[in-house]
Amino acid sequence: MTIQALMQQIGTQARAASVAMAKATTAQKNQALETIADMLLADKAALQTANEQDLTAGQAKGLDAALLDRLALNDHRIQSMAEGLRQIASLPDPIGEITDLRYRPSGIQVGRMRVSLGVIGIIYESRPNVTADAAGLCLKAGNATILRGGSEAIHSNQAIARCIQQGLEAVGLPHTAVQVIETTDRAAVGELLRMKQCVDVIVPRGGKGLIERVTQEAQIPVIKHLDGICHVYIDDKADIDKAVAVAFNAKTQRYGTCNTMETLLVARSVAAEVLPLLAAQYAAEGVELRGCETTCQLLSAAQPASEEDWMTEYLAPVLSIRVVDDVDQAIVHIRQYSSQHTDSIVTEDWSCAQRFLHEVDSSSVMVNASTRFADGFEYGLGAEIGISTDKIHARGPVGLEGLTSQKFIVLGDGHIRQ
């Protein structure tokens, strides 16, 4: 079978399965999630045998230690997958929710009903746990899923998919509601990105290279963020203790995450007070500092930042620092360099905080809080499929709601238009 024919078959099956998923009951979906969790634990040995195949092949291919670690399905990770699915089962079912149902002067009642999107394509890299996490969220939102994981995790992903499919069938849902693409041919991704008739939205999860390719090639809407160049701005009216706590946490709580601060902006009038305090804390953690001219004058530890630094997502213990005149200049800097992911102001000034909240055009805008809070769990979404920096459809952390749509419903009693 050609790749094109294979993908067409997968797409057609997914579209057909999405009809059954859209009308699956809450009980059915929750029971499927619980059953899959049980099966992942019961089949632990089989999962780990499949995972061993991937790890052995990865070692033979010379994958680096970090990649091999991401690939490994140890007991703890299998347990986490199962817990994640049970947590999704415990979330309220978004499907069928009716809102804003109001009578109109014509006598009809008009409202909105939340419905599933249809078929979601997930393209991800080496972590096999994404197979269960992503499929579980899509399942709860009443969608069918087509999964394309990294070739280095193919056996692990297939083993997880078998558990998922058995769980679906156990509750009378079609096993084709979750399909893993079983070929490692890269052309399959190209096909997936063009299957407008069969796929409603694509969610890429992985590094910048993957996201860029998907964005370039997709003819289907994509939920994604490319970069996380997040800022904290310490205003001249900031409480210095809060400023130091937030700026330290936003950089050092974790380095490799998209909501980590990459650039610190500091108001000129407080720079001499706050920057040395922060520099001492950063030094203790081994964070390298790259600053503007004023920053370098204030901090002997800082190296000069280049234009490139303001545009860089380090994902590492490196921080760029710029001293700005005021909130206006901070907002202009953010407009120019932010990836519109998450930006935060530290201030006690009401009007400055309001201006920052209204004028900074990012998916999350914060006052007196660490950028590290930008996360579906912290926001109370229960789980997240990813974080979107696009403005269309879903913005910021995307949970179950972002995997749904709303249709209008009209209730009449033989009403006709005059």
Added chain:
Amino acid sequence: MTIQALMQQIGTQARAASVAMAKATTAQKNQALETIADMLLADKAALQTANEQDLTAGQAKGLDAALLDRLALNDHRIQSMAEGLRQIASLPDPIGEITDLRYRPSGIQVGRMRVSLGVIGIIYESRPNVTADAAGLCLKAGNATILRGGSEAIHSNQAIARCIQQGLEAVGLPHTAVQVIETTDRAAVGELLRMKQCVDVIVPRGGKGLIERVTQEAQIPVIKHLDGICHVYIDDKADIDKAVAVAFNAKTQRYGTCNTMETLLVARSVAAEVLPLLAAQYAAEGVELRGCETTCQLLSAAQPASEEDWMTEYLAPVLSIRVVDDVDQAIVHIRQYSSQHTDSIVTEDWSCAQRFLHEVDSSSVMVNASTRFADGFEYGLGAEIGISTDKIHARGPVGLEGLTSQKFIVLGDGHIRQ
């Protein structure tokens, strides 16, 4: 200047203007709308002189009477444009609305703030009033607009745009917030559809040819519907009086609109009762009937329908009719042939109505109401930029809200992530 350079200039100006529009106050935007309305009325003579140029050129080019009629800016239409703008001014401002602001266990407050999308590209055909209607809606939603009308309306559109730009400047907003593309070169549309950096969403308004071209070429999200193949299903538990009223109104209240019924589905057990009643009414209006075999047996006036008929948006006094076994077969027919615009069931049966509401995957799903109600005004949106049959972002009639997005806001007091 090349077309590419021209479009780049327009796009860059629009992006810059969108920053000012996003923070424009409600009073400023409403005052701009009122001022533009005043100017359209004050400049009526100039508008009509410009319109005469288009009409004369159109006659010379041999445009047909219907097209020339759509092009004409008579007193009534100028009055309507002005009233439309005042009505938009009277709608609540969606921008800045904060919802779902809740405390999280970590102590932060998380909510959502409604914000403008940025830059909207509108591509439309011969009706110059779209210039004012579309620009007005985008303006109220805090967006900048790039308008590309039909070449046959170029002078009229430019004259309307001048009024809009004067209205913007009168309240201190940039005149570049509403720009009309002044070249009639078709390459300009191609450029517009690819300007990802400068344009956030494209709204095409016009015939199927236009929508198809835009959908094919756009690298930017598009809010659109291609077809309006709408169904009414008369269930075996329908109240016959309501069924006749709804099915007659849905077809004949207006023929050329996208929410007009194009196919009538009737349950077998009531077909012999309801179809002759309807056929008599349709005959009085001169509606041509094309039916399935059973329909043709019941109605001497009906011609046999071909497979093609179920897929056709007639936009004319023509109706296809199919007798189906039950609600299941009706839903299957709709799944196969509906354009997912608007579909309605007529029934007194609670469970059938619920099933139809939940299982029919169209942008509007109705019970005991005419499909002709699918409209932003009838739904209480105040106005509409169009109707979307897509599932992503906006679905069904799109009013001000569809021209906005939501960002997350986080309010803390020095909160850090543990």
